Amino acid sequence: MSSERPWLAQYPAGVPAEIDADEYPSIVAVLESAIASYRDRPAFANLGKVLTYADIDRLSAQFAAYLLGELQLKKGDRVAIMMPNCLQYPISTFGILRAGLTVVNVNPMYTPRELRHQLVDSGAAAIVVLDNFGHTVQEAIAGTQVRQAITTGLGDLIGFPKGAIVNFVLKYVKKMVPDYDLPGAIRFRDALVLGQLQKLPKVAIDSGDIAFLQYTGGTTGVAKGAMLTHRNLVANMQQAAAWVRANIKPGDEIIITALPLYHIFSLTANGLVFMKFGALNYLITNPRDMPGFVKELSKIPFTAITGVNTLFNGLLNTPGFDKIDFSHLRLTLGGGMAVQRAVAERWKQATGCTLVEAYGLTETSPAACINPMDLAEYNGAIGLPVPSTDACVKDEDGRQLPVGEVGELCIKGPQVMKGYWNRPEETANVIDAEGWLHTGDMARMDKQGFFYIVDRKKDMILVSGFNVYPNEIEDVIALMPGVLEVAAVGVPDDKSGEAVKVVIVKKDPALTVEQVKAHARENLTGYKHPKYVEFRTELPKTNVGKILRRELRDEAAR
Template identity: 75%
Template sequence: MSSERPWLNKYPAGVPAEIDVEQYRSIVSVLETAIKRYRDKPAFSNFGKTLTYGEIDDLSTQFAAYLLHTLKLKKGDRVALMMPNVLQYPIAIFGVLRAGLTVVNTNPMYTARELKHQLTDSGASAIVVLDNFADTVASVVGETSIKQVITTGVGDLLGFPKGPLINFVLKYVKKQVPDADLPGSIRFSEALSAGRGKSVPDVDISPGDIAFLQYTGGTTGVAKGAMLTHRNLVANMLQASVWLGQNVKHGEETIITALPLYHIFALTANCLVFMQFGGCNHLITNPRDMKGFVKELRSTSFSSITGVNTLFNGLLNTPGFDKIDFSNLHLSLGGGMAVQRAVAERWKAVTGCTLIEAYGLTETSPAACMNPMNLEDFNGAIGLPIPSTEACIKGDDGAMMPVDEVGELCIRGPQVMKGYWNRPEETAKAIDSDGWLHTGDMAKMDADGFFYIVDRKKDMILVSGFNVYPNEIEDVIAQMPEVLEVAAVGVPDEKSGEAVKVVIVKKDPGLTADKVKSFCRNELTGYKQPRFVEFRTELPKTNVGKILRRELRESSKED
């Protein structure tokens, strides 16, 4: 068996080859077990306010009762959530799930067009939205199936006087809350009051029921809703838990949750996995305010943190970060985009904690591969397939590729989505007849079963017939101390088909294009070297911090 799955020989001691997917029937069973076990322990904290597992139990029950009794929603109905990381988010998630409904996670930064597509496509019946983004909802709600809008403010659950003060400052001082005309909308606190004292009927939630409609970024056209079932997420939570569990202290962990809970990485790795551990999610509402973020970290004793490369890089380049007490930090997990060696090495030097790279997709709930937790140093791999997961590399003809050959990474396991919502053709393209999910990522596997991402299939640059992978170029240039951030893209070229262009944000104002090219001449073979170097003050990114190479490619065509 291990010859087919060589990675099993490299599993850390105590990590099983398989998990028992039947251990919990649904995410609600996991929640209820955690509530019984850790009732008085802190579950979520934000702006100095902490809710225990018992309080999450009471509040999510109230919200579930409101959805079922007042709104009269039926099992399987969809409820959209449009908020950053605030205490209302986990209450809403667990309330929706306890009512047997489906969560539609919605990016608060969506434009009216993007929001309308997602609400229409999902057929959501209700939406919970933070006041700051309610004007976007107001502009499209009439063209959707939404029957009830529930609004809330950042400070609504923070108590007096802090809560009202924060709401006042955001609206009248910082002017971050535009007026929104939403007749018939109600406040989140009113919804909780309406559900208080009412019992939630026993809803039979089966493992195959859809827990989340998780929309993929839509970087290649219109966003699609991945149907993630209770079984998918329970499986992934158990897979990640046994992988991380060797050095976790149950009921004592605090994880920094800076990536938004509407993103699958934070949703599973932070919210669900640490719920099973009885940990506390310390919610960061605005991680883009790096100075505020570092200040928050200085006053928090935390044991774990997850993020994307740009988040770790941003923290490392914020004054005061190196003065934080990292003595309790034992888990730093990077995913969502490639972790750059320069960032990982600097993270280890500053925090004393290895930055462990993991790999996943929305379609895999998300974790598929992770590096062993006992990894001493960054190794450039995305790790080993986690328990009950198979991975392979396939060529364009669908045949399995040998060790060290580059092809498309394919994943099979209980965490692979049910399919795309109302898109059978897209589902058939993504999941083949043998159950393999085709990721669209170019990768290779070494003899030990470690997988390495080479790049996104769509981002690959073709120079005179040679494949050039942007990740490699970016990794090299990120080693230059004068560079803050870098992205590499292909631009059309008459002679070679495409040429490499790099877009750089400088750390040192004295950096020149010639210096970048000269550095690359020593590090990269001829066809990989950047022909064009552009400097910008910032790179376009998704709300989670992934660099949008597509936008850079498009703007380069217009130049």
């Protein structure tokens, strides 16, 4: 096989070609091993409160005992979690997994319609929800199989008096907690108390059991649940851990977790991989409050941070960020969307730490390719396939293309999902007979085995028969000092079929349409020039901060 894996020659010293995906039978086994090794070390911190690995052990066991003993849930039942980053999140997640149940991560910003679809589709039997989103659950819950709502306030686990103050301010001062009525709901703290009265049985968890139903494809139509097994996630933990180990000091890491844990990137990279290393996950509940986020960062001797391009860009443009002490920072990982060269270069300049780009999908648990951690500077690639992973580029007929040619990126490895929940035909559309997952991303591979994303298949703009990739346009426009954020989309055009439109958020109020077009003419070939330039105060984004080109395209089409 190695002759077909040119990337192995580029692996950093000490990174193996293969990992053992069966070293641990389940995520729970990894958790228990971390608890045994790092019992008294801090595990999660939020709003000034710190929980140790021993605390996580005790509280997640109580929650598991509540679910099995009190709620009488059966192995394989689904439990939804609808919360931003807070201490209740890891306790719920590990409790659900220890009970042999499946976690259904729900985006808290969902509308009732989106939530109802996910609850009905997954058949969730219970939901853990933060008070701020209780009104959404109230509107969505009728006609679902949810038989127990478990509610909690952001301050509930922080201790008295601070927790009570946090809850009061959120509800009565900031008005961030709309009234809701969920008859029969139980408070999270009460569920933990009831769990203490139950004995947690030993649950046999098989590596093929579904750990997470991770919903995806909301941007492409109806959201589908990717079935991620315990083995999928253990494999991805092993792959990522092998990749970053040289940069890590087990038991000594503090990672900033600003991306929501319900998102697969944050869940695996921060919540699971760094747990394996005995790290402290510093949970940021609202990273959109950039001044508040920077203030918090200034107090923490953090060693690692993950994020998406918009998060790094936002930090770099927030006053005070340049005053932070970055002397402990050893690892910055970017994923979830393309990292722009301008952002990566500014990050290196500001922090002294290279912003290393990684690539993954919900369907690959998520890491498929990561750049070498010893990368001196941004290289524009998504990296090399991680250990035990194969990648190739295929054409429309499923033929593997040679080095340098653009086609659809396909991935094979132990981290590839079991399939989509209750959707065999959708599964067959993306996983072919040979087990290759078709990612929907257009890519090419160079002769050293580095992969480069050219664009999303469906975001590609077709101008007079020429393929135009929005990433390239955005990268070029983002290099202008007057540009804060940019999105490029294709809009209908009588002459060329489609034309390029760029939507820009200005950093410099004096920036003009003509300046943008002149810059494009200097850096892009004719058919790639933006025909339309629009300025806005903000771009539509998912709540992970990924720019929604689809919304801009739909608006233009209307």
